[in-house]
Amino acid sequence: xxxxxxxxxxxxxxxxxxTKKTNVGKIENPSxxxxxxGHCGDTMKIYLKIDSDIITGAKFEATGCxxxxxxxxxxxxxxxxxxxxxxxxxxxxxxxxxxxxxPETKIDCVYLAKRSFEETxxxxxxxRLNS
Ligand code: FES
Numbered sequence: 001x002x003x004x005x006x007x008x009x010x011x012x013x014x015x016x017x018x019t020k021k022t023n024v025g026k027i028e029n030p031s032x033x034x035x036x037x038g039h040c041g042d043t044m045k046i047y048l049k050i051d052s053d054i055i056t057g058a059k060f061e062a063t064g065c066x067x068x069x070x071x072x073x074x075x076x077x078x079x080x081x082x083x084x085x086x087x088x089x090x091x092x093x094x095x096x097x098x099x100x101x102x103p104e105t106k107i108d109c110v111y112l113a114k115r116s117f118e119e120t121x122x123x124x125x126x127x128r129l130n131s
Pocket of ligand 1: 042108
C-alpha cells in the first residue's frame, strides 16, 4: 500500500502519519469536540484539550481518505503546545508544508482538516463566551 500511496504523490511523512495513525483517536473529557463534514461527504471529528488557552491535547477521528488522515495528523501535530491565537493562524499551506507536499487531488482533504479544526476552535470560544 505504501508504494501505491507513493505513486499517488504522497510524501514519506504523509505515508508515515497515515499508516501509524498519528494523533488518531479520542480524548476522554475533551475541552471541546466537533464534527465537520466536507464537500466530499467525509467527516472529521476533532477533540481538543485546552488548558489556560494552550492546546495541550489534539486528536481526531475521521471517515476519509489518506489525504484527510495525513492532513489531520499533521494539523494535530502542529497545534499541540500552541496558544489558541497561534493555532488560528495555521493555514492550509502550513499543513501542506509540514507534510512536504500533498497530491494536487488531495488539497480539498487538507481543507477538510483545516475547516474541522477552525469550527472546533470556534465552538470552544463561543461556549466560553456564553458560560
Ligand atoms: Fe474526502 Fe479526501 S476525498 S477527505
